[in-house]
């Protein structure tokens with residue numbers, strides 16, 4: 001029997017509450033949160049009112065004024081304290097992620113480790129250059145271009161990494177001197193509430209990190225449009241990104257967007273097939289296929305296609321599906337009924353258009369899978385590149401495999417979607433690897449490797465996959481604006 005996630009001494013307390021100005025705030029209206037493995041209600045989470053949103057933003061604005069006057073090394077100390085507190089509560093946090101999101105516990109532990117790493121990378125900015133000097137027209141003058149925080153950042157986050165993406169946002173935002181109001185996904189608010197409590201226990205000043213829960217188009221929109229918000233960062237779908245960009249246009253506000261993906265895996269004829277099968281497999285089934293960098297479509301040279309499919313299917317048949325809280329589980333459920341329906345619709349649409357289901361295609365068989373949102377590992381062949389299953393983000397454990405004949409054809413196919421986040425290339429030939437790296441219209445190219453991405457680098461999408469990103473030094477840059485100071489000190 002594992003420890004409960006609610007109750008005395010837990011991060012979430014007796015029941016979930018919004019986190020505003022360091023206080024637990026309840027609301028008359030609540031929204032159910034479900035356990036995706038069973039479909040049962042896990043908790044009822046307060047739905048923030050417009051007053052709660054305004055209160056959170058005012059708390060953030062007040063806390064930010066003092067925070068902006070702290071030194072970078074001091075901010076780094078506070079983030080280091082959050083990392084230490086994360087270590088203390090790592091297992092509890094992982095269990096909260098499993099309970100509301102459904103990923104296997106081993107992956108949830110990895111997610112908490114990832115949250116820690118995001119903070120570590122962010123606090124690495126403690127001795128950064130925080131500005132530049134430009135040669136002035138006249139001696140005795142100084143022109144300094146300084147980095148300055150925006151003030152209050154609205155951080156709107158998705159359900160697929162509800163703890164790690166919280167850290168991915170607050171790390172650079174706080175290091176740069178901002179305060180944050182986080183709006184988690186309606187499906188997974190508990191992880192963010194628990195992470196906010198971790199921040200509080202670590203000594204993050206009250207009001208600097210707040211969490212308001214509720215519907216994106218209501219609470220999220222209020223956050224974006226409120227005059228106290230001066231920057232918004234979203235990780236989520238392209239649909240939400242477009243809506244937020246449009247809302248932000250009225251205020252001419254800075255926006256950073258990490259959106260969907262449709263990563264191709266390209267396996268050239270000279271690839272190491274063992275490596276390619278293993279990596280294509282890994283990158284399809286992380287988090288039940290619900291990662292923006294997942295292998296969403298695999299293009300295999302025609303000479304290797306049949307062998308690839310046979311080996312991939314063999315491995316996929318062996319995946320251990322089941323209780324996400326069990327240490328040996330490899331595949332959990334999809335996060336929600338709506339997500340399940342979307343995946344099933346894409347598979348059925350492909351079959352109606354002529355694709356063949358080589359494996360899966362529906363719920364796995366067995367009693368425990370009749371409740372909750374389980375989807376069997378699925379492999380499709382006979383797929384055409386213009387089918388919806390190849391063009392739209394599936395975000396589930398479904399792999400369409402397509403044979404190709406020539407280099408130009410496969411690069412055109414890979415570039416043919418509206419997304420441009422992650423791409424994968426397998427080849428033993430340096431020239432092919434470098435040519436493909438030149439030709440792929442994606443923000444990330446992995447050669448003979450797959451993610452997860454390393455947070456000191458830069459994870460950013462091209463085309464409909466986004467604008468900007470949070471990681472490394474380029475990510476930090478999104479959380480600052482610049483002030484030019486002209487100082488005359490000469491006679």
Ligand code: NAD
Pocket residue numbers: 156157158159160161183184185186214215216217218219220221224234235236237238239240241243244258259260261291292393395421459461465466
């Ligand atoms: P989503 O867009 O449905 O929701 C994301 C967040 O945006 C939620 O908190 C939601 O409430 C909020 N939201 C939605 N509409 C809004 C609006 N009009 N105004 C303000 N807020 C709004 O996405 P999701 O289903 O939670 O997450 C899955 C998506 O996230 C996938 O497309 C995935 O590829 C993407 N994702 C991208 C990255 C990346 O790094 N590029 C990482 C993880 C997930």
